[in-house]
Amino acid sequence: xxxxxxxxxxxxxxxxxxxxxxxxxxxxxxxxxxxxxxxxxxxxxxxxxxx
Amino acid sequence: xxxxxxxxxxxxxxxxxxxxxxxxxxxxxxxxxxxxxxxxxxxxxxxxxxxxxxxxxxxxxxxxxxxxxxxxxxxxxxxxxxxxxxxxxxxxxxxxxxxxxxxxxxxxxxxxxxxxxxxxxxxxxxxxxxxxxxxxxxxxxxxxxxxxxxxxxxxxxxxxxxxxxxxxxxxxxxxxxxxxxxxxxxxxxxxxxxxxxxxxxxxxxxxxxxxxxxxxxxxxxxxxxxxx
Numbered sequence: 001x002x003x004x005x006x007x008x009x010x011x012x013x014x015x016x017x018x019x020x021x022x023x024x025x026x027x028x029x030x031x032x033x034x035x036x037x038x039x040x041x042x043x044x045x046x047x048x049x050x051x
Numbered sequence: 052x053x054x055x056x057x058x059x060x061x062x063x064x065x066x067x068x069x070x071x072x073x074x075x076x077x078x079x080x081x082x083x084x085x086x087x088x089x090x091x092x093x094x095x096x097x098x099x100x101x102x103x104x105x106x107x108x109x110x111x112x113x114x115x116x117x118x119x120x121x122x123x124x125x126x127x128x129x130x131x132x133x134x135x136x137x138x139x140x141x142x143x144x145x146x147x148x149x150x151x152x153x154x155x156x157x158x159x160x161x162x163x164x165x166x167x168x169x170x171x172x173x174x175x176x177x178x179x180x181x182x183x184x185x186x187x188x189x190x191x192x193x194x195x196x197x198x199x200x201x202x203x204x205x206x207x208x209x210x211x212x213x214x215x216x217x218x219x220x221x222x223x224x225x226x227x228x229x230x231x232x233x234x235x236x237x238x239x240x241x242x243x244x245x246x247x248x249x250x251x252x253x254x255x256x257x258x259x260x261x262x263x264x265x266x267x268x269x270x271x272x273x274x275x276x277x278x279x
Contacts, residue, residue, distance in 0.1 A: 004086060004087070004088055004152055004153075009086055009087035009088040009152060010087065012088055012091065012148050012149070012151065012152035013087060013088060013090045013091055013152075015148050016091040016094055016095065016144075016145040016148045016149065017072075017091075017094055019141060019144045019145055019148070020094050020098065020141055020145060023137065023138075023140075023141045024250070024254075027137060027254065028254070028257070031254075031257050031258055031261050034261045034265075035257075035260065035261045035264060038261065038264040038265055038267075038268050039264070041268055042264070042267065042268055042271065045268075045271050045272065045275055048275065049275065
């Protein structure tokens, strides 16, 4: 197949990089939310312990 | 709650990947054959190499677990495999986009590199049901480690088998003769590979931090329940 013109190739290249960035962002958001929730729950347990 | 060295590692990954992507779009020349579409190569191939490396690393950590009996090695192995599967799906998605742009098809079933990578990812998808169908934590860790070692050994064997295959529709990047990448492309590729490796290690440490914190929370809850 001949090389695609830049305007058409750009869509595919952008798509591939967006897939990569989205994958990483979603993963980091999920793990970050999990760490934040655990931190909050540990804080609550520590507060209960102090009482 | 962050593990030691996570923040500098995250910064190193972000900076290296930013430099890599800047090199991709402003330094690396356009491919004479594929043109602009070949830029997908700099995200697709490093991600594939790191994913396969992660599977092998998971197998090595599983060996460490079986040798030492230390369950933290099993957790490290699990996180490495989990991350590699996520990257594996990224490789399949970016590969499909690249295939559509350069071959006109989203998937080519008679291409050994594509099919063998799919086989590796599907093989590792079995890891989750195997692991989580076992309730006893020691047995779970032991069986998961055996799987991780067997599957981890399959990855390089699969790679060699594909190399020996005759159909070569999929381009060769790294070969014994040095591959076919000119200097600027090679430098860009190596920086992207370094960035992807750093990203993998950062995310691995991040997920391990979450796992360790979760275990700490479980212990605290049990202690609080006993005290009450």
